[in-house]
Amino acid sequence: MTVSRMRVAAGLGRYLLLALFAALFCFPFYWMLVVSLSKPSDVFTFTPHLWPEWQFRNYLQVWQSADWLRLLANTLLTTGGRVALVLLTSVLGGYAFAAMRFWGKSVVFALVLAVYMVPTEVTLVPNFITLSHLGWLDTYQVQFVPLGASVFGIFLMRQYFMSLPPDLWEAAQLDGCSHLRYLALVAAPLARPALVTVGLLQFIEGWNAFLWPLIMTSTEKIQPLQVALAAFSFVDSTQPVLLAAGAFMTTAPILIVFFFAQRQLVGGIATTGLRG
Amino acid sequence: MEESEGFVRTLARRRWPRLGGYAFLAPALVLLVAFLLGPAVWVFGLSLFNWNLISASPVFIGLENFRVLITQDPLWWQAVRQTFYYTFVSVPASMGLGLLLAVLLSRPLRGRSLLRGAIFVPYVTPLVATIIVWQWIFNADYGLLNSLLGALHLPRPGWLASSTWVMPAIIIYTVWQQTGLNLVVYLAGLTNIPAELQEAARVDGAGAWATFRRVTWPLLGPTTYFLLLVNLIWSFKVFTPIYVFTTNSGGPGNAAVTIGYYLYEEAFRFFHAGYAAAISVALFLLILLLTGLQMRFFARRVFYA
Numbered sequence: 001m002t003v004s005r006m007r008v009a010a011g012l013g014r015y016l017l018l019a020l021f022a023a024l025f026c027f028p029f030y031w032m033l034v035v036s037l038s039k040p041s042d043v044f045t046f047t048p049h050l051w052p053e054w055q056f057r058n059y060l061q062v063w064q065s066a067d068w069l070r071l072l073a074n075t076l077l078t079t080g081g082r083v084a085l086v087l088l089t090s091v092l093g094g095y096a097f098a099a100m101r102f103w104g105k106s107v108v109f110a111l112v113l114a115v116y117m118v119p120t121e122v123t124l125v126p127n128f129i130t131l132s133h134l135g136w137l138d139t140y141q142v143q144f145v146p147l148g149a150s151v152f153g154i155f156l157m158r159q160y161f162m163s164l165p166p167d168l169w170e171a172a173q174l175d176g177c178s179h180l181r182y183l184a185l186v187a188a189p190l191a192r193p194a195l196v197t198v199g200l201l202q203f204i205e206g207w208n209a210f211l212w213p214l215i216m217t218s219t220e221k222i223q224p225l226q227v228a229l230a231a232f233s234f235v236d237s238t239q240p241v242l243l244a245a246g247a248f249m250t251t252a253p254i255l256i257v258f259f260f261a262q263r264q265l266v267g268g269i270a271t272t273g274l275r276g
Numbered sequence: 277m278e279e280s281e282g283f284v285r286t287l288a289r290r291r292w293p294r295l296g297g298y299a300f301l302a303p304a305l306v307l308l309v310a311f312l313l314g315p316a317v318w319v320f321g322l323s324l325f326n327w328n329l330i331s332a333s334p335v336f337i338g339l340e341n342f343r344v345l346i347t348q349d350p351l352w353w354q355a356v357r358q359t360f361y362y363t364f365v366s367v368p369a370s371m372g373l374g375l376l377l378a379v380l381l382s383r384p385l386r387g388r389s390l391l392r393g394a395i396f397v398p399y400v401t402p403l404v405a406t407i408i409v410w411q412w413i414f415n416a417d418y419g420l421l422n423s424l425l426g427a428l429h430l431p432r433p434g435w436l437a438s439s440t441w442v443m444p445a446i447i448i449y450t451v452w453q454q455t456g457l458n459l460v461v462y463l464a465g466l467t468n469i470p471a472e473l474q475e476a477a478r479v480d481g482a483g484a485w486a487t488f489r490r491v492t493w494p495l496l497g498p499t500t501y502f503l504l505l506v507n508l509i510w511s512f513k514v515f516t517p518i519y520v521f522t523t524n525s526g527g528p529g530n531a532a533v534t535i536g537y538y539l540y541e542e543a544f545r546f547f548h549a550g551y552a553a554a555i556s557v558a559l560f561l562l563i564l565l566l567t568g569l570q571m572r573f574f575a576r577r578v579f580y581a
Contacts (some may be wrong), residue, residue, distance in 0.1 A: 018355035018380050022394035025452065029397070031385040031420065032409040044418050046426070093304035102297030115308045117567040121536055122560045125543050125552050126315035126322060129329070157460070174533035178294065208402040211518050215544055226404045233408050234523045240412045254401050262393050265400060268279045269457065270464040 023081070036244035043240055055241075066228065067220065075224040078143035078204030078213075086202045087146030088197060093149070094157025095183050097171065115149040124215060131216060142216045143224070144206070153198045160194040161187055191260040197268035200261055207254060225250045319560070329547035331573075341554035350502070354530060355538040358557070361443060362534060364513040366450040371503055373451065374458025379488065381459070396456035407449065407520040411436065414445050431486040436521060439531035446517050446532060453517075454510075458503055465499030466492070498573075505570040506555035512563050515540060535559050 034161075035060070037041060037052035062068075096102070097109060127146065136142040164187060172182045187194070210226050217223045220231075229250055233243055258265060298305075323341055326332035336385060381392055404488050413420045414435040422432040433441040469492060477487040481514070515536035518526070526533040533541075539559060543552030 011465070014380050015385070016387075018391050021377060022391045025395045025398060025455070028406060028413065029401075029412065030407050032405075033357060033408065035412060041501045041555070046418065046423060048418070048420050048423055060372060068295045071291075077456070089304035089307065092300040096300035099456055100297040100300065101294075108301065112308065113571060114313050116571050117511070117564065118312045119513055119560070119567070120312070120320060121515065121539065122287075123315035124539070125549055125556060127311060127316040129322075129549065130310075130315070133383070146307065146311040147303040151308070154304055179300070193474040202402050208400075210277070210542075212404075212517075215540075224348060226402050227407070229402075230404045230520050231402070233520065237411075238522065240415075243408050244412065247408040249407045251401050255397070256328065258393070258397055258400055262396075266392070266396060266460050269399075270460040 005153050012109075029251070029255070032248050034246050035240055036248050038241055039237070040241045056243045058241050059249070062242050062249070064244070066232070068225075068249070070221065071223065071225045071228050074140070074222060075084070075138045075207060075226075078140060078209075078224060079141070079203055081144035082147055083199050083208040085144060086150050087199055088165075089149040089199055090153030090157045090182070091188055093154040093197070094159075095161050095179070095187060097154065097158040098161035099187075100179060112151055112154060120212070124211075126164050126213060130216070132137045136220050138217050138219055140222060143209070143213050143222075147209075147212065150198070150202070156194055156198055157191065160222075164190060169170065193264075196264055200257075200264055203257070204265070289497040291475075316560070319553050319556045322550060323557045325550040326495060327548075327550040328569055329549045334550065337550070341551050342558075344551070345554055345558065351530060351533065352538065355535050356532045358443060358532065358533040358538075359514070362447060362514060363508060365444075366447045367504070367507045367511055369447070369456040370451045371458050371500070371507060371567075372502075373453045373460050375460050375500075377455070378462035379492070381463060393420070393457065395459055396454045399456035403516045405454070406453065407517060410445075410449050410452075411521060415453065437528060439527065442527040442532045446521050449517060449521070450514075454507065458507070460498065461503055462499060465496050466506070469495045502570075502573050505566050505573065509563050509566050509570065512536075512566075513559065518561055536561075 034050065036053045036057050038049070038058075039053055039055055040058070042049065042053065086126070093112075097105070131137055131142055131146070136145075168183060168186060172186060177185075202210055207224075208226060209224060213224050213227050217227065229246055232246060236243060265268070286530050300536045324338055325334040326337045326340070339474050344356060377395060383390060385391070412418075416422060416432070416434045416437050418434070421435070425432050433475060435441045435445045473491055473495070474487055477491045482490065516535050518537040519529075519540070522532050535555065536559070539552055539555045542548045542555060
């Protein structure tokens with residue numbers, strides 16, 4: 001009797017503690033919304049009000065203060081390019097490692113693993129020099145082509161392709177199917193869960209990208225949302241209401257994606273420990 | 277006739293796949309070599325030159341950049357100290373909190389995925405956007421945090437405006453942002469531990485703490501090791517929170533300058549390409565051991581998972 005009552009109490013305590021932490025971790029998002037909907041003068045008080053004042057015209061003002069559609073289009077374009085390119089290079093590369101036999105395979109395999117040890121930050125200076133010689137600075141392609149191959153993507157796809165039954169390939173081969181046809185018609189469609197994981201992680205990476213576009217681009221015509229948002233925050237640091245509205249606008253799409261794809265995202269990140 | 281056809285086919289099959297793999301690998305290999313492996317090698321060469329990107333052409337100076345970095349650059353050593361401070365406070369804090377929450381969440385519970393999602397979501401939302409709201413929370417005069425501290429009659433630090441408190445503020449933000457990663461990876465590690473082991477310990481009369489200490493924690497060893505590497509590497513390279521929180525100033529008295537931020541400043545504000553390459557090499561060497569260990573771990577997962 002007492003033991004079961006203690007169990008109930010412990011369970012309740014566990015629940016309360018978790019709810020408290022969950023609320024604490026979500027609070028900054030709520031606060032972003034509250035500040036963004038406040039009367040601009042009301043945030044400069046010593047006792048902040050904790051509820052939104054529903055000043056939607058803040059959003060109108062923010063919307064008119066910058067070419068958000070352009071920034072959004074830039075972000076979607078470069079993120080989309082990155083997702084497409086990484087999927088392509090990962091599917092082809094992963095398949096080659098999983099299903100094809102070729103001369104020097106183990107050397108190339110080791111080489112790709114070695115690339116995994118190179119942090120992007122360390123390559124910024126040489127890349128900046130190369131890309132400026134190519135005339136790629138401040139372009140769209142500089143924001144996704146150099147980032148278009150992912151070691152993690154290649155290995156995740158390889159792992160998935162290796163798990164496909166070998167009979168499939170043998171049957172396709174008897175029908176005179178080439179590797180490319182087999183990959184396009186059979187293997188890649190079967191690997192959809194892995195493709196979704198790689199694509200989602202690249203989408204998040206692309207949307208949140210900051211250091212790379214900060215260095216490689218310089219005009220708002222080309223820049224993604226996050227880089228422009230940081231620049232606004234430096235200029236308008238005295239207008240927290242408008243900044244919060246801008247921040248919320250650029251966070252909402254990720255919150256929506258997260259809401260619908262939480263399982264795949266968490267699964268993908270939990271198995272790799274890494275984004276992208 | 278039939279025999280020779282078969283022979284031709286074997287020959288074709290033998291020769292063709294020998295190089296065909298490269299056609300599939302080419303797009304990935306070209307990009308990885310051109311933008312990661314190549315530059316990683318080249319950066320060592322660059323570090324031996326004095327090269328101002330805007331004007332003059334590169335001049336070979338041997339190890340001079342490293343000599344200056346080690347013996348004549350107090351800001352570099354300040355950046356190293358502050359990077360270590362940032363790392364060795366934020367990593368244990370976010371890993372510890374992640375582990376605690378993972379243990380609480382590991383048993384079935386109503387609304388479990390909602391709770392997990394609530395703690396995880398800061399990890400996937402854009403850094404710049406969330407830093408903007410945290411900047412306002414940390415505001416010395418009107419920020420929520422100082423209002424709260426004032427209401428509790430506690431001292432109200434200047435946070436981002438104070439050379440003492442700017443780093444703790446960024447660390448608090450980082451713990452908020454990174455805990456979700458540690459939570460989900462620990463949670464995955466916990467679900468891999470057979471429930472019978474913990475039950476057996478309990479049947480033997482071990483309390484909750486003893487069960488955790490003697491059974492769960494040792495079995496989480498590989499997970500902890502993996503997370504430690506991921507967190508340390510991420511943290512040694514930290515840039516974006518520093519840049520945005522300090523509005524590209526490095527904080528009052530440079531109190532928030534880290535190695536990653538210093539590298540950015542030297543390379544892309546002052547365009548000291550050679551010197552920045554030397555900083556890159558130093559950062560590379562600092563994390564090379566860690567990434568090497570991480571790679572072994574990653575390779576093992578890739579091979580045997």
